[in-house]
Amino acid sequence: MRLTRNILRHIYIYVLSGPPMAKAKKPDPKSEALSQDGVLNPNPEAVRDDLFTGNPFFDAKDLVQVRYEMVRRHQVDGIAISDAAEEFGVTRPTFYKAQNALQTTGLAGLLPSRRGPRGGHKISTEVVAFVADLKTASPALTTSHCVGAIETRFGIKVHRRSLERALARKKKRINPA
Template sequence: MSRARKPDPKLTALQESGTLNPHAQEVRDEAFIAGDFFDARDLVQVRYEMLRRVRTEGQTIAEVAARFGISRPTFYKVQADFDREGLAGLLPDKRGPRGAHKLTAEVLHFIEEARAAEGGLSTNELLDRIAAKFGLNVHRRTVERALRREPKKKRQ
């Protein structure tokens, strides 16, 4: 019987933080292959070392990009992100939509009017009305977040 391997704590940490290099196998730089300090799975470390090789060691972008398994445009994006944000720029961007993309201004206006006309509408009733009028399948939490963002009306 084979023993179950212990989980790698660094791998787990990289996965949880979103900094696991999805292309670690493409890093062919000698320091990452031979040594114990450099870890090709660590995306931030790989990006920093790429920039350092070009800036302090004077290596060309083309050769560094080839050794680190990325394209030159990707290198330029990493460099621009680092110049703009410092070390935080080396972190991967969050994936997915950046906001409530289904709730257009028209849908939000509809929600506002429906709530003004019938103050006690539940979220589920709003969802049904949005689906009927706009043909949109919106998640309940999306509507709840939009309602929280809506500025409170001042009492007169």
């Protein structure tokens, strides 16, 4: 087959415009709300329980509802833990964690908790008191100088911004306004 000018023009137009794009799905408002609250189930397709597949009230995307029903199915309906965990698409340790959280804290315990450290683990009250004394003795001392003094005195490296946040927390505790 010979490539004529007309055929080349059609090929050129096709390459520029490309194949038709798939239409973007409309975002589900409930999924967005669950995601903003941090309770969107990361894999709702793993939930195979009859309640979630046959009843529109039960939503496999709602993590709290899934975990509550999983524990309830074991405690009330008498389903074995391994079967309940499998039906709801989680591991047995996850089941035990949900069961313990529900017993100790109630429904609020099923909400996912924030991951990672909860506060500065290097900057103890002793370090903050040391920096406060340094600043009292020399008010013109910068935070960077304090970081160097902490490393010399305590042998730990602290980020400048972490020290600033710790000092701000101390100031907030002293002067709650």
